[in-house]
Amino acid sequence: MEKGKKKNTYTFIVSTDAVNSYGYRILTEGIDTEQYMKNPVVLYMHNRGFGTLTGSEIIGRTVSLKKEAGKLIAEVEFDEQDDFAKVEGGFIKMSSLGADIIETSSDPKLAMPGQTLETVTKCKMIELSIVDIGGNDEALKLSKNGKPARLQILNINQNNKK
Numbered sequence: 001m002e003k004g005k006k007k008n009t010y011t012f013i014v015s016t017d018a019v020n021s022y023g024y025r026i027l028t029e030g031i032d033t034e035q036y037m038k039n040p041v042v043l044y045m046h047n048r049g050f051g052t053l054t055g056s057e058i059i060g061r062t063v064s065l066k067k068e069a070g071k072l073i074a075e076v077e078f079d080e081q082d083d084f085a086k087v088e089g090g091f092i093k094m095s096s097l098g099a100d101i102i103e104t105s106s107d108p109k110l111a112m113p114g115q116t117l118e119t120v121t122k123c124k125m126i127e128l129s130i131v132d133i134g135g136n137d138e139a140l141k142l143s144k145n146g147k148p149a150r151l152q153i154l155n156i157n158q159n160n161k162k
Helices: 149-160
Strands: 009-016 041-044 058-068 071-078 094-105 119-131
Antiparallel strands (some): 094 119
């Protein structure tokens, strides 16, 4: 185990500049994370406990957050009191950004192939969730070498074909 890393800490891509399954994209540089980091909760499936609280709405916290090459990357520490082996076992690998949209743009220069809705140029991060199926295909748990697990599989298969 790396020095200073806890056993239950994992790295996730939270968001990227890519078009999501809803037909829009969020520019990473426009995500305001300042308020979020004052209370960096990690939820399961965006469950904020509206209605009946179960006590398991918050499953962890973000211990660090950075923007790098069009990606928002979080180091997430899971609550040791909660058995969240689904992440450790690799059953759940996706994350999802919960945000309030502040500004959008219909500028065609910001649009990408497959995009059907405006580009979110500014938003306020509210929460991060670990999800079964996320809206951004690139929002994945990273492996120890910093690459999404499914990209590693593709690379291995490509190398075997040579």
